[in-house]
């Protein structure tokens with residue numbers, strides 16, 4: 689379902705006007721993007737098809753079950769967007785998706801952040817497919833305009849690591865990212881994907897690695913703050929920035945360097961789950977809007 693250019697060896701298609709997407713395909717595409725994120729290695733500290741990174745309570749199978757379980761809810765969010773639903777309705781579907789995720793993973797939090805961010809982007813894609821949003825408006829702007837205020841004014845989760853560290857470190861987290869129209873996707877994730885796809889055509893996994901490192905280098909990831917505090921966040925930013933500044937996946941020996949950074953995150957038990965989610969969202973937006981845009 690995901691575009692061949694993002695999955696494998698084909699070059700990107702030239703930029704062109706696209707027909708309105710089919711609402712019924714949005715949930716499948718979003719779930720495919722979650723699997724593409726999983727199937728990216730080396731990703732510092734994160735779970736992949738190769739290893740469990742800094743985690744001992746989840747592996748690739750846990751993530752695959754989770755992606756499959758939340759797919760129908762991502763589709764429901766797209767349909768709700770196409771019907772013009774407000775944030776209250778989206779939140780109810782999002783909370784149902786969280787319950788389905790926990791049931792599929794025996795209580796492990798694999799995709800709570802992705803349900804939130806990717807779910808809102810699915811709703812935006814639905815609104816666009818349903819003719820309720822300007823077809824040339826980026827999906828992030830659709831989210832910010834239609835649901836930004838509802839996101840900021842929404843109820844807080846009572847028991848979340850994110851809430852505690854956001855208070856302690858004054859971090860914005862997933863809500864601010866979404867309410868601001870996903871600047872990390874448009875300024876960092878998508879440009880990195882495009883840059884790497886033209887530098888190493890035919891290696892879509894390398895492009896995903898580049899985007900993952902670029903995101904880790906700048907995102908204020910509440911998972912890193914939760915596990916490593918400010919020192920952990922700074923360590924992650926520095927290591928990922930050095931990888932990108934050394935040429936990223938365009939430089940000879942990049943895979944060994946990326947693997948060694950992955951090992952250094954595992955040694956510190958750091959896991960940038962927010963950046964992993966933003967990688968999946970960048971793939972989704974790239975496929976919906978054209979990664980070459």
Ligand SMILES: CC(C)(COP(=O)(O)OP(=O)(O)OC[C@H]1O[C@@H](n2cnc3c(N)ncnc32)[C@H](O[C@H]2O[C@H](COP(=O)(O)OP(=O)(O)OP(=O)(O)O)[C@@H](O)[C@H]2O)[C@@H]1O)[C@@H](O)C(=O)NCCC(=O)NCCS
Pocket residue numbers: 765778779781782783796797798799800801802803804805807808842843844845848849850851854860861862863865907908909910911914915959960961962963965966
């Ligand atoms: C509004 C919510 C997002 C509130 O959630 P929370 O209060 O937890 O807020 P955040 O701290 O903002 O983080 C939520 C998750 O978002 C990901 N994330 C982190 N930083 C960012 C960022 N800067 N930008 C975007 N996204 C970010 C991250 O999710 C991923 O990591 C989780 C797995 O991590 P793991 O290391 O396993 O951590 P834990 O299991 O928590 O602990 P330990 O293992 O360390 O013990 C996983 O969820 C990934 O997806 C953050 O965790 C939202 O949840 C909410 O209100 N939901 C209600 C439904 C709703 O409103 N839906 C709207 C329509 S869909």
Ligand SMILES: Nc1ncnc2[nH]cnc12
Pocket residue numbers: 725726733734735736741743798799802959960961962964965
């Ligand atoms: N691949 C991954 N590993 C760990 N946490 C994540 N959160 C989202 N994707 C993840």
